[in-house]
Amino acid sequence: MNSLLTMNELQVREINEILKDAHSFAEGRQWAPGKKLFVANLFFEPSTRTKSSFEVAERRLGLDVIHFDAETSSVQKGETLYDTAKTLQSIGVGALVIRHEQDRYFDELKGKLNIPVINAGDGCGNHPTQSLLDLLTIQQEFGSLRRLKIAIIGDIRHSRVARSNADALSRLGAEVVFSGPKEWMDFSLESGSYENIDSAIKTADVVMLLRIQHERHSGDSSAPDGDYLSSFGMTKERERSMKPKAIIMHPAPVNRGMEIDSELVECDRSRIFKQMENGVFVRMAVLKRAFEKAEGGNIYEAHNQKWFVAN
Amino acid sequence: MNSLLTMNELQVREINEILKDAHSFAEGRQWAPGKKLFVANLFFEPSTRTKSSFEVAERRLGLDVIHFDAETSSVQKGETLYDTAKTLQSIGVGALVIRHEQDRYFDELKGKLNIPVINAGDGCGNHPTQSLLDLLTIQQEFGSLRRLKIAIIGDIRHSRVARSNADALSRLGAEVVFSGPKEWMDFSLESGSYENIDSAIKTADVVMLLRIQHERHSGDSSAPDGDYLSSFGMTKERERSMKPKAIIMHPAPVNRGMEIDSELVECDRSRIFKQMENGVFVRMAVLKRAFEKAEGGNIYEAHNQKWFVAN
Amino acid sequence: MNSLLTMNELQVREINEILKDAHSFAEGRQWAPGKKLFVANLFFEPSTRTKSSFEVAERRLGLDVIHFDAETSSVQKGETLYDTAKTLQSIGVGALVIRHEQDRYFDELKGKLNIPVINAGDGCGNHPTQSLLDLLTIQQEFGSLRRLKIAIIGDIRHSRVARSNADALSRLGAEVVFSGPKEWMDFSLESGSYENIDSAIKTADVVMLLRIQHERHSGDSSAPDGDYLSSFGMTKERERSMKPKAIIMHPAPVNRGMEIDSELVECDRSRIFKQMENGVFVRMAVLKRAFEKAEGGNIYEAHNQKWFVAN
Structure with a gap:
């Protein structure tokens, strides 16, 4: 499983791989995981474009998007981010996309989940x-x-x-x-x-x-x-x-x-507006990377993933 | 592309065409666009029935509905309706259904988008x-x-x-x-x-x-x-x-x-309650019209659309 | 149609049937209704796990989930729960999952809808x-x-x-x-x-x-x-x-x-966390039961339902 939390953790080679995949998506190539996969978008801060962009990216990959409303979630009852994330993992969600107002919120999650986390913005930190x-x-x-x-x-x-x-x-x-x-x-x-x-x-x-x-x-x-x-x-x-x-x-x-x-x-x-268009392709590439290299122990591993040409 | 903003702009012939299609849907006939199409419902005012009715109509046509929560959107950060609409167009949304408290909010959008807008109610004006x-x-x-x-x-x-x-x-x-x-x-x-x-x-x-x-x-x-x-x-x-x-x-x-x-x-x-039932059929007809006659420049044009009998 | 409102109304035999089906789902068996079915989750109280758990269960059964946001619904305009429920039935929703802060909110609905209601928690009462x-x-x-x-x-x-x-x-x-x-x-x-x-x-x-x-x-x-x-x-x-x-x-x-x-x-x-995992399987079993035995008059009756082995 391949989380994406900060740019710093990506080597130049990995950045170029993601950009190459994004180029392919921009040209109309398609990719789908081998089985039904759920993803949840946890946005603890308002956002139109990032959230919608992730959602379009997810749907284009054929992922099933579970609606998560931070405003009415159990976080309101004082639940920690870790417990919320682990809950979603337990009910079968295969990846989490998270935006949170706290810098490096993801430190709380590192090494404790067996599904990938994609950072959609943390405080004044990374995006x-x-x-x-x-x-x-x-x-x-x-x-x-x-x-x-x-x-x-x-x-x-x-x-x-x-x-x-x-x-x-x-x-x-x-x-x-x-x-x-x-x-x-x-x-x-x-x-x-x-x-x-x-x-x-x-x-x-x-x-x-x-x-x-x-x-x-x-x-x-x-x-x-x-x-x-x-x-x-x-x-x-x-x-x-x-x-x-x-x-x-x-x-x-x-x-x-x-x-x-x-x-x-x-x-x-x-x-x-070209940037917004590209946002979808980049997010498709990041999600592909998250599922594609998912490690053995993960039941959400994508088996038959392959590139195919859009018709 | 065929927006629907007010009743006034529809000729009697067009009204009758929409009603005829709605009748067909009520009788169980089906129609689907030729390719994957995204639609977003932007409701800046509370509504159960209109929003849910559009959503059922969209899903029955096989459209992909992108969730848009006006309460937590960038409109909260002062973004104009035009910029929000153009953003959604940029990320690949093929049609917008909008309810807004401002009379004739759609004047701000006219001729500036290349995806259809369907008015789900503007202020005290049209519906x-x-x-x-x-x-x-x-x-x-x-x-x-x-x-x-x-x-x-x-x-x-x-x-x-x-x-x-x-x-x-x-x-x-x-x-x-x-x-x-x-x-x-x-x-x-x-x-x-x-x-x-x-x-x-x-x-x-x-x-x-x-x-x-x-x-x-x-x-x-x-x-x-x-x-x-x-x-x-x-x-x-x-x-x-x-x-x-x-x-x-x-x-x-x-x-x-x-x-x-x-x-x-x-x-x-x-x-x-019959009216509510009919709402779904009418909205299916209006969405069909929006995609069916989409003009050449629009990548979301529906190619293989056809009527077929429900089984 | 089989609503599920309280544990008391279930006979021991029925409890065992639901648990047996849930066991089957836990083992990877699958079931799907014979046709496109819509379900709406009406949560009038905050919840992460119950709502998400139902949503995953619904999606795994291939149901179409209509988004319903209690915060911005017409309940805000003073609409009764019955009118909201009947509205959703009228637009073609085939089952309602409801959480409500009022004890026995469902008494208001009993015998008045022809779609099943699944209680996701009422006040201090049942769950x-x-x-x-x-x-x-x-x-x-x-x-x-x-x-x-x-x-x-x-x-x-x-x-x-x-x-x-x-x-x-x-x-x-x-x-x-x-x-x-x-x-x-x-x-x-x-x-x-x-x-x-x-x-x-x-x-x-x-x-x-x-x-x-x-x-x-x-x-x-x-x-x-x-x-x-x-x-x-x-x-x-x-x-x-x-x-x-x-x-x-x-x-x-x-x-x-x-x-x-x-x-x-x-x-x-x-x-x-095992309990959370099981929540999905139990909800799949309860939804299967709701649709499977739906009575004749209900257009949402599931025809070709059958068990099949997941691949």
């Missing part, structure tokens, strides 16, 4: 399938990540995406720079250096805008004052200054008129 | 599948709507049903009259005239009772005083005054003892 | 599928219930499990004793007698711990003071005093460190 879909989108555009300059802009400190991405991008050969309000930089990150916003946008091949996480800033005096769009956002003027083939990315949901001028959300350079 | 199921129920009873007298009674001003229905009923040849508390009449409606409650019930072939929308009247001083049932409801006495073959309809949920005496909810004249 | 999974777990362990001594410990007064279980256990030949805080005993129960905690645990073949229902004790001055675990819980010391082959059961969710020392939750004697 590996988001990183992978970003990588896929860049790879589709430029063939390789080698020698690309990638500017990550915005709320680095609270961003799952920034942390998951920066290291992976570096390991795959890209140069990463950060920009945005100084209050929101995280100088503890090992990969990437700080660059002035205008210069970063002008010289990057890929500009990755981050969401302003309003819901994480309630009562936070570190939020920058003034007009965010003109100071640190993608204005029409900055867009015009970009290199000819450079692209714009954003994990969404977009705060229109803040991180990006509303009219640029679907401009020629924008890959924002 | 076309409810109108269609009403039409189907009347047609089953009387064969045709020509020359029938139809009394719509109750909260006309706040009712999606009244507005969607009145015009369609008139266009199909019926005579429409309204009755109920004067405060709740809407004299801007083009079809239909006001009639005294007792006379309306005595002379109508179809009495359509409307729900008192408590949830829309909070702090509304226009709500009528006194005993609603005896003033404007279907009492046993009024029921006895009806024409021999006249029927009673109500969109439900019923406020028992308000719009109608509780004992009459399942009386011989009542078609209330 | 028959929990009782059945307990019986299955004990039977798997000891072959028969005859002459076993079973100690039910904890919050008898508020426990659905205690009431559902005590009578059934007695009827199947077991001796039942109760233990726990005197304030929480229910001396109106007909089966079983009170015994001191240490003696009960030392002499029982099966120790069934009950959950402390915090959510039912808000503002309840009858809650016992002091350290529950050391007074009435399964401590390591008490566990060591148990008979060699005696087992520990708990309906879960467990309050770790209250009813049971956290380290004992997965000890050798514990059948807590």
Whole structure:
């Protein structure tokens, strides 16, 4: 069984395997496990796109999705995450997809379940399938990540995406720079250096805008004052200054008129909705990996898995 | 691709086609799209029957229903309806069924998506599948709507049903009259005239009772005083005054003892639960229409769709 | 059609039939109704395991599960449970699984629907599928219930499990004793007698711990003071005093460190997660029974049902 918890634990070779499988899914190839498999999506934080994207990915693989509503679950009665997860395993669920507001919630589960866990976001920490879909989108555009300059802009400190991405991008050969309000930089990150916003946008091949996480800033005096769009956002003027083939990315949901001028959300350079499309393919690849290599003792092991061409 | 947003936009010919298909479904005929299709139900207002009815209709057509929980969606993070809809389109959803508290929410989406939108109710405006199921129920009873007298009674001003229905009923040849508390009449409606409650019930072939929308009247001083049932409801006495073959309809949920005496909810004249049954068939027909005529550019076009007889 | 509302209404012969079918499912045998069948799970109280367990059971039988969210349903608009149930029947749902906070909510529905209702817990009253999974777990362990001594410990007064279980256990030949805080005993129960905690645990073949229902004790001055675990819980010391082959059961969710020392939750004697596993098999058997014997007038009658061996 192959959990996916953080990007750091993936070797470059494994990242490339996942991306290759995702490419295959994008081209219409199909894969299905050899038997009926249940999966549960445990989202302890609101989300449209990640949850729906996982659900579409699961259904396309022919998995059976068990509905789990965190709001009305026994977690409300004080049950631990471990007991909830073990319960789902006991009733026959073959994999768990979990989003949780607590950083590294999965440490509580490690080595204690015999079904894979796929991390759909933990606190301000990791969001590996988001990183992978970003990588896929860049790879589709430029063939390789080698020698690309990638500017990550915005709320680095609270961003799952920034942390998951920066290291992976570096390991795959890209140069990463950060920009945005100084209050929101995280100088503890090992990969990437700080660059002035205008210069970063002008010289990057890929500009990755981050969401302003309003819901994480309630009562936070570190939020920058003034007009965010003109100071640190993608204005029409900055867009015009970009290199000819450079692209714009954003994990969404977009705060229109803040991180990006509303009219640029679907401009020629924008890959924002392409990223969402790719999210499904990446998640299919991650789920395939989870079941495919499931170890012997697991009754949910997929036997007859094989690739076949979509008709 | 064929969205369905309002009754007004449907020509009489199109209404009849949908009703004909719904009849076929009621008789057990089946139809399935030629390939795996996802649909999402976005309900931003509470509903049991409309949401469940759409879900049963979707499943009977073999569609894959993606669960969407408006309460925990990114709309909570301030995402626009357009961005949510476009997101779902991007991840591969082939049609959206939407209920929203805002009148004409769909204007924001028109011409901007390449998947069909089916309106499951907008604010106090339209609710076309409810109108269609009403039409189907009347047609089953009387064969045709020509020359029938139809009394719509109750909260006309706040009712999606009244507005969607009145015009369609008139266009199909019926005579429409309204009755109920004067405060709740809407004299801007083009079809239909006001009639005294007792006379309306005595002379109508179809009495359509409307729900008192408590949830829309909070702090509304226009709500009528006194005993609603005896003033404007279907009492046993009024029921006895009806024409021999006249029927009673109500969109439900019923406020028992308000719009109608509780004992009459399942009386011989009542078609209330029949309406619910018909709702599934009408929604199957509307979904069939949405996918069947999907235009060339849409990857979710249904190829091998065909009618076949249920076994 | 075969509803299942309380354990009392089941004859010993019927209990044994259900357990036999559940055993078959546990061994991998399969059963499917002859046609497409919809089922809706109406949970008006929070639950993870019961709801998910029913959903897995339903899916394993090939049933189509209609999503029903009690929080956003028309019950919020004041609709009665009967009208909600009748609505679901009208749109084609073939069985209802209901959990409701009101004792004997099902009396309102009896004889008025023509689809089966399966009680997934009513107030402080009944929870028959929990009782059945307990019986299955004990039977798997000891072959028969005859002459076993079973100690039910904890919050008898508020426990659905205690009431559902005590009578059934007695009827199947077991001796039942109760233990726990005197304030929480229910001396109106007909089966079983009170015994001191240490003696009960030392002499029982099966120790069934009950959950402390915090959510039912808000503002309840009858809650016992002091350290529950050391007074009435399964401590390591008490566990060591148990008979060699005696087992520990708990309906879960467990309050770790209250009813049971956290380290004992997965000890050798514990059948807590085994119970959850068995829950799926018992619910499959109960659903099979509901559809299998559905009477003539029901369009959801299962025609070609048969047992077949899983491959």
